[in-house]
Each structure stands twice: as structure tokens, then as C-alpha cells.
Amino acid sequence: MLASILIIALVLVSFRLKLGLAAQIFIAATRTVIQLWLIGLVLHVLFRQVNLLWISLIAFVMLSAAGREVMMRQQHRFSGWWGFGVGTLAMFVSSFSVTVLALVFIIKQQATPLPEFAIPIIGDLFPQAIAPPWYTPQYAIPLLGMLLGNTMNGIAIGLDRLTHSAWNQRNIIENKLMLGHTWSEAINDLRRESIRSGLIPIINAMAAAGLVSLPGMMTGQLLHGAAPMDAVKYQILIMFLIAGGTGFGVYLAVWAASRHLFDDRQRLRLSRLKIKE
Amino acid sequence: MLLKVEKLTTDIIGPLSFDINDNEILCISGPSGCGKSMLLRCLADLTPHSGTIDFKNKKLSEYSPPVWRKTVSLLPANSEWWHLTVGQHFEKTLLTDFIKSGLKKLGFAESALSWRIDQISSGEKQRFALLRLLQNKPRLLLLDEPTANLDPKATANTEDLIQQYQQSNHCSIIWVSHDQKQIKRVAQRHLQMHSGTFRPAAL
Numbered sequence: 179m180l181a182s183i184l185i186i187a188l189v190l191v192s193f194r195l196k197l198g199l200a201a202q203i204f205i206a207a208t209r210t211v212i213q214l215w216l217i218g219l220v221l222h223v224l225f226r227q228v229n230l231l232w233i234s235l236i237a238f239v240m241l242s243a244a245g246r247e248v249m250m251r252q253q254h255r256f257s258g259w260w261g262f263g264v265g266t267l268a269m270f271v272s273s274f275s276v277t278v279l280a281l282v283f284i285i286k287q288q289a290t291p292l293p294e295f296a297i298p299i300i301g302d303l304f305p306q307a308i309a310p311p312w313y314t315p316q317y318a319i320p321l322l323g324m325l326l327g328n329t330m331n332g333i334a335i336g337l338d339r340l341t342h343s344a345w346n347q348r349n350i351i352e353n354k355l356m357l358g359h360t361w362s363e364a365i366n367d368l369r370r371e372s373i374r375s376g377l378i379p380i381i382n383a384m385a386a387a388g389l390v391s392l393p394g395m396m397t398g399q400l401l402h403g404a405a406p407m408d409a410v411k412y413q414i415l416i417m418f419l420i421a422g423g424t425g426f427g428v429y430l431a432v433w434a435a436s437r438h439l440f441d442d443r444q445r446l447r448l449s450r451l452k453i454k455e
Numbered sequence: 456m457l458l459k460v461e462k463l464t465t466d467i468i469g470p471l472s473f474d475i476n477d478n479e480i481l482c483i484s485g486p487s488g489c490g491k492s493m494l495l496r497c498l499a500d501l502t503p504h505s506g507t508i509d510f511k512n513k514k515l516s517e518y519s520p521p522v523w524r525k526t527v528s529l530l531p532a533n534s535e536w537w538h539l540t541v542g543q544h545f546e547k548t549l550l551t552d553f554i555k556s557g558l559k560k561l562g563f564a565e566s567a568l569s570w571r572i573d574q575i576s577s578g579e580k581q582r583f584a585l586l587r588l589l590q591n592k593p594r595l596l597l598l599d600e601p602t603a604n605l606d607p608k609a610t611a612n613t614e615d616l617i618q619q620y621q622q623s624n625h626c627s628i629i630w631v632s633h634d635q636k637q638i639k640r641v642a643q644r645h646l647q648m649h650s651g652t653f654r655p656a657a658l
Contacts, residue, residue: 353535356499358525358591444520445501
């Protein structure tokens with residue numbers, strides 16, 4: 179509650195300096211409170227029931243929200259389903275697969291939960307076999323959230339860069355086509371730059387981790403009294419998962435989008451973009 | 456017959472039906488915005504269109520797009536350059552006598568290949584772009600006002616180079632030009648374009 183005084187002070191300052199941000203700061207802060215409070219409620223309920231269906235539903239809602247965010251952040255996005263689909267599909271493939279891999283192989287939960295009747299028999303002999311199932315929401319939801327959040331950033335930047343530079347450099351791309359380059363050769367430079375710019379935030383975060391700032395998750399754990407080495411271990415795990423998820427997600431999204439800029443006769447089809455001034 | 460076009464149509468041009476013979480130079484003229492460049496873009500398969508385009512009795516769709524564009528090659532009115540120097544746009548392995556003699560015919564020394572792109576004029580770009588395109592040894596050249604930025608001497612050099620290339624490689628050319636005298640000098644046939652359709656014109 180004390181921290182909210184800071185926000186009120188910030189609003190007052192922006193009002194005095196005529197930054198025109200007072201309303202925006204106020205709305206954003208209010209959204210933070212309401213959204214986090216609501217998700218707290220949802221998690222409170224969700225953590226009590228380990229049900230794959232419910233967790234899938236929540237994961238789907240998170241994915242759609244991230245997909246929409248990717249779409250809205252692009253200046254020239256694809257029209258129709260592609261505008262939403264390309265980022266969302268890439269996030270789905272990369273974030274979900276990395277999350278599931280991490281849950282099963284690194285946090286070492288059960289890939290296939292034992293049937294109820296078997297637990298007393300096998301549990302005595304192999305105590306590890308009755309570990310909670312991989313989709314235990316306490317682990318699955320925060321992990322997925324962290325991956326989606328970061329992958330979303332990378333993909334949004336990568337796609338925006340790709341469509342933007344394809345629009346600006348359309349004449350170069352077409353001149354390359356005229357000289358007999360394939361679609362892939364003609365857009366290769368832009369694709370590489372787009373993937374690079376999508377990956378720069380996570381590379382910077384990894385490079386600066388611990389030196390400039392303590393990453394958010396680790397800070398939270400430390401504030402909660404966790405042993406520093408434990409917090410570090412998990413933070414490294416999370417960083418690597420995020421880097422992997424973001425990397426493959428950005429690559430996938432940029433590749434698919436670059437292909438969709440051309441038709442089956444390898445003609446540059448910028449009419450597939452909604453161009454904004 | 457080298458190229459056969461039937462009912463070629465887009466939202467701006469057509470329906471256009473015509474053909475090009477072996478070793479023929481066809482000039483097309485017409486007011487700005489009448490669809491000349493659009494026609495050339497369709498022939499290079501850069502713009503969606505309806506109708507059929509056959510090259511050597513094979514349909515456009517039977518060629519892979521890069522092969523088609525290396526065979527039926529478009530020289531656009533404005534060329535684009537993406538590397539630092541002129542020479543980087545030419546295939547090193549192809550830096551043959553053809554390029555060297557081409558540079559000479561266009562009035563450049565061989566050192567011109569080391570010139571920086573941001574320091575050359577539009578007329579120089581236009582001539583380098585022609586040479587860059589001819590490396591692919593196209594069988595049908597689509598030229599969109601290839602001498603528009605050139606002075607009379609450079610124009611004469613460029614026309615010579617194009618005609619020599621045409622004779623030694625037995626290629627055909629569709630040549631868009633506004634210059635009646637130029638058309639008289641180079642064309643075997645002349646069509647005038649008017650709001651997307653052809654009418655025959657005098658040489």
C-alpha cells in the first residue's frame with residue numbers, strides 16, 4: 179500500500195510537467211492491481227485442483243492474450259487470420275514445448291501420472307514415482323507465463339522489424355527477384371536482422387544478469403527468504419529456458435512470416451499487409 | 456515464336472494478346488501511367504495477372520520463378536543496390552571478359568567496380584544495372600526506359616551494347632521508350648499503349 183504513494187507522486191509530477199502521461203500512468207497502475215488481483219484469485223482456485231482440462235483452458239487464455247499483444251504491437255501486420263496466427267502459432271510451438279520439456283525433464287515430474295489404485299502399491303517401493311504430475315499448476319502456470327511473456331516480446335519485435343523493413347525495402351527485394359534470386363535469398367538479409375533484433379533483449383538480459391540488476395524471479399525468491407544459491411540455480415534455469423523458447427519462437431515466426439510475404443510464384447505480396455501510415 | 460501472350464489482364468492493363476519473335480526488338484511507347492511498366496512486371500512474373508504467357512511453347516507455370524526471371528529479365532526504370540560497392544553486385548566467378556568489355560563499351564574503366572554505391576549518379580547506376588542483368592544471359596530482355604537518365608553519348612553507347620548483346624546472344628527485347636528517334640533507331644516493331652491496351656504505331 180505504501181508503494182502506491184510512489185505512483186500517486188509520479189502522477190502528480192507528470193501533471194506538473196505536462197507530460198500528458200498522468201491518465202496513462204493511472205490507468206496502467208489500476209490495470210496492474212486489478213489484473214494481478216484477478217489472476218491471484220484464479221491461481222488460488224486453480225492450485226487446489228490438479229486438472230489438466232482447467233490448466234489447458236488457462237494456458238489457452240494466456241496464449242490468446244499474448245497472440246493479441248503481438249498483433250497489436252506491429253505497425254504493418256498481416257491482414258486476416260495471419261495477423262493473429264503467425265505469432266500465436268510460433269509462441270504455442272516454442273513456449274509450450276519448452277515448458278513441458280522443463281516440467282518433465284528438469285523439474286522431474288511425472289510424464290504419465292499413475293492411476294489412483296496403483297499409488298499405494300508402487301509408492302511404497304518407488305517413492306519418486308508418486309511425484310505430482312507434470313501439469314501441476316503451481317509449476318506449470320508460472321513457467322508458461324514467464325516463457326510466453328518473453329517469447330511474446332521477442333516475436334513482436336522480430337515480426338515488426340520484418341514487415342516494416344520488407345515494406346521499406348520492397349524495391350530492393352523485387353530487384354533481387356528480377357535478377358533471379360529465390361524468395362528466400364531475396365529476403366534473407368531482412369530475415370536475419372529481424373531474428374537478431376528479436377533476440378537482442380534476451381541476450382542483453384542474460385549478459386547483464388546479476389551485474390546490473392537481479393532478475394525479477396530471483397529478487398522475489400530472495401525477498402521471500404530463499405537461500406541465494408537456490409535462487410541463483412532456478413534463475414539460471416529460467417534464463418536458459420526463456421532464451422531457448424524465445425530463440426526458436428522468433429526464428430519460427432519470422433521464417434513463416436517471411437514466407438507468407440511471397441506467393442507460390444515467389445512474388446512479393448505486400449498487399450497481404452495492412453499498411454499503416 | 457519466342458513469347459506468346461494471350462489475354463493478359465490485371466486491374467490496370469489488358470486484355471492484351473501479342474507475341475514476340477526470335478531476335479526481335481519490339482518498342483512500346485505511351486503516356487505515363489498507361490500500364491507499360493505493369494506489362495513488363497507481368498511478363499517477369501512479379502505481379503499477379505490472368506491470361507497465359509508461353510515461352511518457347513511452355514507455360515509460365517512450368518518454369519520455376521527464378522529460372523523464369525533469369526530468362527525473361529526485367530531492367531526496371533530505377534535500379535536498387537544493396538552492397539557497398541558496384542563490384543559486389545557482380546558475381547565474382549563471372550567477372551569475365553563479358554563484364555570487362557561491357558564496362559569498356561559503356562565508357563567505364565575496370566576500376567569502376569570499386570566505386571561506392573552512394574557516390575555514383577543515377578545515369579551510372581542505370582548502365583551498371585544493365586550490365587548486372589546481362590550476366591544472367593537472358594533470352595528475352597524487358598527494358599523499362601533504359602536510357603532515361605543518360606546524355607546522348609552514353610545513350611549511344613548503351614544502345615550499341617544492347618544491340619550487340621541481342622545479336623550475339625540471339626535474344627529478343629521489349630523496349631519501353633519515350634524517345635521517337637530512339638524507337639526509329641532500334642525497333643523492328645512499335646506498339647503504342649493507351650490506358651492498358653495496344654494500338655499499332657508507325658516506326
